Amino acid sequence: EQRNYGIGAQILNDLGVHQFKIITNNPRKIAGLKGYGLEIVDRMPLLIEANTYNSDYLSTKAQKLGHLLLQSYLGTLALLWAEPLPSAQRYAKVNALREIAHGVGLLLQEEARSIAVSLFSPQALIINLGLAEPVEHDWYQNSDNKYRCAIAALLEQLIQWPDLEELDLLIANGTDPFTTLQVGLDRQIFSWQSPVFDDQLSTQRIYSFSRHSIND
Known part of the structure; x- marks a missing residue:
């Protein structure tokens, strides 16, 4: 996981968003955004349908x-x-x-x-x-x-x-x-x-x- 969430964090800061809920199953994404001083108040699971192929x-x-x-x-x-x-x-x-x-x-x-x-x-x-x-x-x-x-x-x-x-x-x-x-x-x-x-x-x-x- 080498993705950088700085651009997303900057967009949220520009919009004046400092607290939000996030839809994700990736704990590293949560940690990455928190590293930019944003407060994640809740996580909503991303529902993924399990099927034969995935x-x-x-x-x-x-x-x-x-x-x-x-x-x-x-x-x-x-x-x-x-x-x-x-x-x-x-x-x-x-x-x-x-x-x-x-x-x-x-x-x-x-x-x-x-x-x-x-x-x-x-x-x-x-x-x-x-x-x-x-x-x-x-x-x-x-x-x-x-x-x-x-x-x-x-x-x-x-x-x-x-x-x-x-x-x-x-x-x-x-x-x-x-x-x-x-x-x-x-x-x-x-x-x-x-x-x-x-x-x-x-x-x-x-x-x-x-x-x-x-x-x-």
Whole structure:
């Protein structure tokens, strides 16, 4: 990272801007701008959709360049509404999800790889939840683990969304769950208010919550 942010800092100073929020995943950019006496009051993550073509690139940026992208995968969520969402509404939902995830200390990355779409649904909004640092591979087995509690808190908020019909959760052990999928995943179906986190969690299982009756 040899870029110089002096020109950008000078433009902001010329405009009289000394405090601002920044949209970036690059901590070196933040440090570079702070070096010119600017105050960054908040960082907004730059949402990047992971797909078949860029997943390795994003992983390299996180591991080699320190970008604040997912280095550890905690789980994947697939959200389904009664009707497909228009693009504008879908974008708004992603932003709302990002705010909730940020509030419980998690990073969010939208997922668009064909393997994820095939596993869940073409109509689903699919996101990965994770961290910018390593995590123990058995984190999900401890009921008091802070990341498990964070996901539980996130789910508690999502089931309050009146227009959401179905919510699927796939737990990950820190690695990209779509690189280790087994054939014939288990699916455990719960009613909308079921406390799944009272049970022992496992990978290779989809925890599915639906507003519909289990017998529907």
